[in-house]
Amino acid sequence: MAVISRLERSEVILPLLTAVLAGALLGITSFSLPSLIHPTCVEGGEYLGFPAAFYLRCNGPPIPGDGQGKEEPEFRAVLLAIDSACWYLVAAVVLGMVRRGLRFLGT
Numbered sequence: 001m002a003v004i005s006r007l008e009r010s011e012v013i014l015p016l017l018t019a020v021l022a023g024a025l026l027g028i029t030s031f032s033l034p035s036l037i038h039p040t041c042v043e044g045g046e047y048l049g050f051p052a053a054f055y056l057r058c059n060g061p062p063i064p065g066d067g068q069g070k071e072e073p074e075f076r077a078v079l080l081a082i083d084s085a086c087w088y089l090v091a092a093v094v095l096g097m098v099r100r101g102l103r104f105l106g107t
Contacts, residue, residue: 014095021091026084030054037079043068054080 029050038053045058054076060069 014099018088018091018095021095022084022088025087025091029087030083045071049079049083051086052079052082054083 030048033050035047035049035053036051038047038049039056041056041058043059043061045056047053047057048055055073056076057073058071060071063069
């Protein structure tokens with residue numbers, strides 16, 4: 001019950017914990033899950049971000065005798081903000097459910 005009362009009284013811990021959890025989710029899913037929304041590269045390429053790809057680097061046309069060329073990487077801050085907001089919302093819902101569960105167990 002002491003943990004629950006500390007979480008209830010603190011104005012800093014819960015938003016900070018939500019932001020840390022959201023950042024961890026963003027980092028983990030950006031590298032491990034394929035993006036749902038991304039532009040198509042003709043020759044293939046790499047992209048990071050989930051649910052929307054905020055980093056994109058397409059393969060250029062093949063270079064004879066030198067392999068595959070790479071185009072300049074493209075970073076989209078708006079899509080990073082969308083991904084961050086999405087994971088912040090998920091983290092807030094999960095922590096809200098955990099708080100309710102702890103409160104239920106504590107009574």
